[in-house]
Amino acid sequence: xxxxxxxxxxxxxxxxxxxxxxxxxxxxxxxxxxxxxxxxxxxxxxxxxxxxxxxxxxxxxxxxxxxxxxxxxxxxxxxxxxxxxxxxxxxxxxxxxxxxxxxxxxxxxxxxxxxxxxxxxxxxxxxxxxxxxxxxxxxxxxxxxxxxxxxxxxxxxxxxxxxxxxxxxxxxxxxxxxxxxxxxxxxxxxxxxxxxxxxxxxxxxxxxxxxxxxxxx
Amino acid sequence: xxxxxxxxxxxxxxxxxxxxxxxxxxxxxxxxxxxxxxxxxxxxxxxxxxxxxxxxxxxxxxxxxxxxxxxxxxxxxxxxxxxxxxxxxxxxxxxxxxxxxxxxxxxxxxxxxxxxxxxxxxxxxxxxxxxxxxxxxxxxxxxxxxxxxxxxxxxxxxxxxxxxxxxxxxxxxxxxxxxxxxxxxxxxxxxxxxxxxxxxxxxxxxxxxxxxxxxxxxxxxxxxxxxxxxxxxxxxxxxxxxxxxxxxxxxxxxxxxxxxxxxxxxxxxxxxxxxxxxxxxxxxxxxxxxxxxxxxxxxxxxxxxxxxxxxxxxxxxxxxxxxxxxxxxxxxxxxxxxxxxxxxxxxxxxxxxxxxxxxxxxxxxxxxxxxxxxxxxxxxxxxxxxxxxxxxxxxxxxxxxxxxxxxxxxxxxxxxxxxxxxxxxxxxxxxxxxxxxxxxxxxxxxxxxxxxxxxxxxxxxxxxxxxxxxxxxxxxxxxxxxxxxxxxxxxxxxxxxxxxxxxxxxxxxxxxxxxxxxxxxxxxxxxxxxxxxxxxxxxxxxxxxxxxxxxxxxxxxxxxxxxxxxxxxxxxxxxxxxxxxxxxxxxxxxxxxxxxxxxxxxxxxxxxxxxxxxxxxxxxxxxxxxxxxxxxxxxxxxxxxxxxxxxxxxxxxxxxxxxxxxxxxxxxxxxxxxxxxxxxxxxxxxxx
Numbered sequence: 001x002x003x004x005x006x007x008x009x010x011x012x013x014x015x016x017x018x019x020x021x022x023x024x025x026x027x028x029x030x031x032x033x034x035x036x037x038x039x040x041x042x043x044x045x046x047x048x049x050x051x052x053x054x055x056x057x058x059x060x061x062x063x064x065x066x067x068x069x070x071x072x073x074x075x076x077x078x079x080x081x082x083x084x085x086x087x088x089x090x091x092x093x094x095x096x097x098x099x100x101x102x103x104x105x106x107x108x109x110x111x112x113x114x115x116x117x118x119x120x121x122x123x124x125x126x127x128x129x130x131x132x133x134x135x136x137x138x139x140x141x142x143x144x145x146x147x148x149x150x151x152x153x154x155x156x157x158x159x160x161x162x163x164x165x166x167x168x169x170x171x172x173x174x175x176x177x178x179x180x181x182x183x184x185x186x187x188x189x190x191x192x193x194x195x196x197x198x199x200x201x202x203x204x205x206x207x208x209x210x211x212x213x214x215x216x217x
Numbered sequence: 218x219x220x221x222x223x224x225x226x227x228x229x230x231x232x233x234x235x236x237x238x239x240x241x242x243x244x245x246x247x248x249x250x251x252x253x254x255x256x257x258x259x260x261x262x263x264x265x266x267x268x269x270x271x272x273x274x275x276x277x278x279x280x281x282x283x284x285x286x287x288x289x290x291x292x293x294x295x296x297x298x299x300x301x302x303x304x305x306x307x308x309x310x311x312x313x314x315x316x317x318x319x320x321x322x323x324x325x326x327x328x329x330x331x332x333x334x335x336x337x338x339x340x341x342x343x344x345x346x347x348x349x350x351x352x353x354x355x356x357x358x359x360x361x362x363x364x365x366x367x368x369x370x371x372x373x374x375x376x377x378x379x380x381x382x383x384x385x386x387x388x389x390x391x392x393x394x395x396x397x398x399x400x401x402x403x404x405x406x407x408x409x410x411x412x413x414x415x416x417x418x419x420x421x422x423x424x425x426x427x428x429x430x431x432x433x434x435x436x437x438x439x440x441x442x443x444x445x446x447x448x449x450x451x452x453x454x455x456x457x458x459x460x461x462x463x464x465x466x467x468x469x470x471x472x473x474x475x476x477x478x479x480x481x482x483x484x485x486x487x488x489x490x491x492x493x494x495x496x497x498x499x500x501x502x503x504x505x506x507x508x509x510x511x512x513x514x515x516x517x518x519x520x521x522x523x524x525x526x527x528x529x530x531x532x533x534x535x536x537x538x539x540x541x542x543x544x545x546x547x548x549x550x551x552x553x554x555x556x557x558x559x560x561x562x563x564x565x566x567x568x569x570x571x572x573x574x575x576x577x578x579x580x581x582x583x584x585x586x587x588x589x590x591x592x593x594x595x596x597x598x599x600x601x602x603x604x605x606x607x608x609x610x611x612x613x614x615x616x617x618x619x620x621x622x623x624x625x626x627x628x629x630x631x632x633x634x635x636x637x638x639x640x641x642x643x644x645x646x647x648x649x650x651x652x653x654x655x656x657x658x659x660x661x662x663x664x665x666x667x668x669x670x671x672x673x674x675x676x677x678x679x680x681x682x683x684x685x686x687x688x689x690x691x692x693x694x695x696x697x698x699x700x701x702x703x704x705x706x707x708x709x710x711x712x713x714x715x716x717x718x719x720x721x722x723x724x725x726x727x728x729x730x731x732x733x734x735x736x737x738x739x740x741x742x743x744x745x746x747x748x749x750x751x752x753x754x755x756x757x758x759x760x761x762x763x764x765x766x767x768x769x770x771x772x773x774x775x776x777x778x779x780x781x782x783x784x785x786x787x788x789x790x791x792x793x794x795x796x797x798x799x800x801x802x803x804x805x806x807x808x809x810x811x812x813x814x815x816x817x818x819x820x821x822x823x824x825x826x827x828x829x830x831x832x833x834x835x836x837x838x839x840x841x842x843x844x845x846x847x848x849x850x851x852x853x854x855x856x857x858x859x860x861x862x863x864x865x866x867x868x869x870x871x872x873x874x875x876x877x878x879x880x881x882x883x884x885x886x887x888x889x890x891x892x893x894x895x896x897x898x899x900x901x902x903x904x905x
């Protein structure tokens with residue numbers, strides 16, 4: 001498709017794309033004539049949603065790291081480990097691989113998600129520091145990888161379901177597991193709330209419109 | 218233009234600002250809700266959490282912050298939040314977050330202790346804590362009380378058990394009784410209570426322990442109840458054989474006390490009442506009659522002397538009346554108090570107010586007042602001899618006239634101290650020592666040697682042929698002496714016919730009286746020899762008993778022997794024996810001399826003279842001279858025959874003389890024995 005120079009977005013062409021079936025419609029169309037979903041050139045509430053979920057996700061991530069993730073009761077001892085503590089323990093016992101997996105899945109990825117999401121949201125407002133293509137790639141990575149953070153929660157769930165040997169050995173999920181799961185969910189929601197089209201708006205050199213109607217007018 | 222006028226210029230329109238809440242995404246509700254939830258939970262946690270209390274422990278072995286629980290009736294009611302130190306590191310301070318529900322009940326009477334696994338002779342307890350870790354057990358009553366935040370933890374579990382109300386007692390060990398911690402109190406073999414941790418009593422003389430009798434057995438306890446030590450075993454040996462007694466294997470190993478109410482009419486006791494634990498049942502039984510006088514007043518006496526002989530249980534007497542006993546004895550060296558390093562005797566007395574007639578309420582106080590007044594009048598304590606034989610001492614309270622001023626010294630935390638005076642101790646030890654020295658000085662060996670010598674002499678005497686020959690000789694003598702009169706009679710009859718007119722039978726009378734005396738002498742010798750075997754028997758007995766070391770028996774035997782010997786010597790017969798024998802011998806000799814040397818011949822001569830004169834007369838008369846001569850010849854012949862016979866019978870005289878010599882020797886021997894004994898009696902007694 002031959003696009004005039006400097007045209008980056010559909011909106012500049014007076015079009016609005018359907019987010020469900022990707023069919024472009026003229027700006028102002030309320031509903032997609034093909035699939036009937038509501039059309040919005042930009043999600044005005046996108047950043048707010050991102051920040052809201054992000055905040056709750058971060059809030060949940062704090063207790064997820066403070067409280068124990070796993071409580072292991074054996075005949076002679078009761079052990080409860082936080083995420084980092086458990087990983088350190090494993091590393092100390094030589095299980096570098098497992099420790100690395102836990103650290104990556106439970107610490108590196110969630111923290112990276114928070115940083116990336118915050119960076120993306122700020123980047124929309126403040127103008128880009130890095131290219132739109134990179135930012136979009138980051139966004140895709142975050143959205144794709146977010147669900148893998150749940151691996152930790154799954155491990156806890158499976159272990160506590162399997163290891164229930166009464167007095168001999170029992171593993172129960174700690175409080176942190178719930179918070180961690182919530183944190184993952186909220187960050188995924190946060191990532192989903194982000195309207196990736198905003199990334200490209202900044203490429204126009206203009207600040208993204210706060211109010212689409214204002215723009216339209 | 219009109220257009221321009223009719224249509225005013227487009228006013229700059231700025232869109233009406235939508236209210237903030239419309240511009241906000243609904244998603245913001247999520248963090249808000251989260252915030253609210255957090256706040257609510259936080260508030261709820263804060264509102265629900267109980268007070269933080271502090272419990273001080275000697276050590277906090279096994280107590281871990283965040284995991285050690287506080288339990289009440291084995292249910293978690295709190296959690297240890299912090300384990301730290303009290304000011305000055307003197308104690309471990311465990312901070313516990315109590316549950317709100319129980320907090321009001323945890324008031325000042327609450328007690329806490331750490332439950333740890335314990336293996337004792339009574340069993341294994343706290344086994345579950347081996348796996349789960351220790352926990353802090355709490356105990357409090359069911360009445361809410363004012364909040365308290367600082368508690369002192371107990372080192373050991375208290376005696377009471379939850380849901381087991383009971384009667385608390387204080388047990389006091391007496392004498393050999395032993396109080397073992399956590400040992401059972403048995404009644405008829407059933408455990409009805411427990412002994413707590415024994416501690417040394419305040420005055421340091423006995424051991425005391427808290428004890429609890431669990432309900433409903435606490436009704437078995439009254440003032441007439443006596444406790445005794447049921448641990449250990451007793452071994453008795455009697456006509457019925459040997460017997461080993463012990464109440465149960467458990468109490469044999471781990472100790473235990475039992476009790477019984479031995480007298481009816483006891484009154485119920487208050488919690489905390491004191492009871493004495495006796496070493497054995499018999500002591501407990503005897504105490505019921507002797508010690509029914511209530512609580513004892515404990516006094517202390519410091520004696521400068523430190524004399525052996527005083528022992529616990531020794532009587533304390535006032536004017537000869539036993540008013541208490543010695544409870545404990547201690548040596549005391551206190552240079553600061555007395556100014557020298559001498560060892561003093563600190564005696565703890567238990568005075569029974571009941572013995573002073575001061576039983577009842579405040580008996581001890583009354584007794585103390587009484588003694589205080591008496592001390593002001595000169596009453597002093599002193600040591601006195603209780604038994605001459607054993608040298609045992611007692612403590613006497615006596616009034617000393619003109620005694621220097623003194624009073625009962627009372628110090629806080631120590632029993633009052635009675636003033637003392639000089640002790641009145643019969644120097645039993647010295648006397649006893651003297652007695653023993655004398656016994657030692659007795660010349661036992663000399664006595665023995667002398668006795669042996671004596672017996673040897675006696676043996677020699679008895680064994681000597683002379684002595685042995687005595688009876689036979691005497692018999693022979695007697696036979697011959699018996700035969701003698703017959704012969705003499707014959708001779709005399711013949712002589713009689715010859716010299717009937719001349720001698721007028723005087724010779725015969727003399728001879729018969731002489732023979733009577735000889736017979737008497739012989740009898741005496743016989744009785745004397747009868748005494749000798751008895752003497753020897755006694756000597757044998759003495760010798761047999763001398764082997765035993767019983768001095769008194771020996772002495773009595775010796776004295777009996779001496780008495781016998783003396784009796785023997787004292788017999789007139791014995792004394793007279795030598796003399797009579799001598800006299801007899803002398804007379805016999807005289808008779809024989811007379812017979813041999815003069816009498817008969819003279820008589821014969823005289824007879825011849827008579828015959829001659831008769832012949833002369835006859836001759837003068839011119840009568841039958843030849844017949845007369847013939848008759849005289851016949852007479853002469855018969856006289857000759859007589860004389861020859863007499864000469865032939867001289868052997869009899871020799872025999873008699875020899876016999877008499879032997880009798881004389883026997884008498885001498887007896888006399889020497891008598892002299893030997895006579896010489897010795899005093900030395901037997903004096904040993905010299």
